[in-house]
Every structure is written in C-alpha cells, then in structure tokens.
Amino acid sequence: MAIIRHLSVREHIWRVLAVVGITMMLRADAKADHPAEGFASLIPAAGVKRILDDGDHMILIDLRPVSEYHKKRLPRALSIPSSELEKRIREIPKFGRVVLYCACDQQEIADKAILLRNQGYRNITVMIEGYPGWIGLGYPVEESRP
Numbered sequence: 001m002a003i004i005r006h007l008s009v010r011e012h013i014w015r016v017l018a019v020v021g022i023t024m025m026l027r028a029d030a031k032a033d034h035p036a037e038g039f040a041s042l043i044p045a046a047g048v049k050r051i052l053d054d055g056d057h058m059i060l061i062d063l064r065p066v067s068e069y070h071k072k073r074l075p076r077a078l079s080i081p082s083s084e085l086e087k088r089i090r091e092i093p094k095f096g097r098v099v100l101y102c103a104c105d106q107q108e109i110a111d112k113a114i115l116l117r118n119q120g121y122r123n124i125t126v127m128i129e130g131y132p133g134w135i136g137l138g139y140p141v142e143e144s145r146p
Helices: 009-030 045-056 066-071 105-116 130-136
Strands: 041-043 059-062 096-102 124-127
Touching: 009 041, 045 130, 096 130, 105 124, 124 130
Parallel strands: 041 124, 059 096, 096 124
Antiparallel strands: none
16 A cells, blocks of 8 residues: 655645756756757757657657768667758658757757758757767667677
C-alpha cells in the first residue's frame, strides 16, 4: 500500500517556484538573441533530449556534411546537408515538429530556417547549441559501424 504524504503549503509553494524558475531559465536560454528567432522556434539541447527521452515524435534534420553525419549524429536524425537543402526540401514534412541542427554558425542555420519559412514551413525549430553543444553536454549520439 502506498503512503501518500500531503505537502505543506510552504513545500508546495517552493516546488511551484522551482518549476517556474527552471521553465524561465530554459526559455531565457532559448531566446538568446539567435538570428533564427522570429523565423523558427528555438529549443535548447536539453529540450531536444527531453523529447527524445520521453519518446515523443520529432524529426531531427542534421544539416552537417554527409561525412560528419556518418561518423556521429543525434539519435534518429536524418541527413540533409545544408548545401542540399533547397533541392531536397520536399523530404521535410510540413507537419509535426522538425528540429534543425548543425555545427555551423548561427547565421547559417538561421538562413536555412528562413528559407524553409519562405517555402511555407511553420513547424521548424532550431536547436540553439547545435551539434557541438549536444556533444559538449555529453548527450548520446548514434555512430555508424565501420
């Protein structure tokens, strides 16, 4: 039999404040003056990891060169190199959550988000830290077998 412990008002307030504080920090990180802001949603790597961990559906698009993608990539990511995006744009669905990432500068990925928005995409999200940030946080990657 489970024992249910009721929280005191003080404990409840502290927990609510903690959740609100964490949410505000994540949103502040996500709005860190990224050039893609206004053209695509922004998400921190921690948010992408949480979605993957929860098993929620999302399409990850790796914009790095194919050779880099084949070495290591985010779990379940698809490869559409930045240089091929315009000719392969139809491979990206206009529904569901689509997250772009690369190992490029912020302006380059912002340009790709703008390109997609100009083609009618309203479901594009950019992972702020990109691939280097994902690796720097020690998050899991898929590796191709030799």
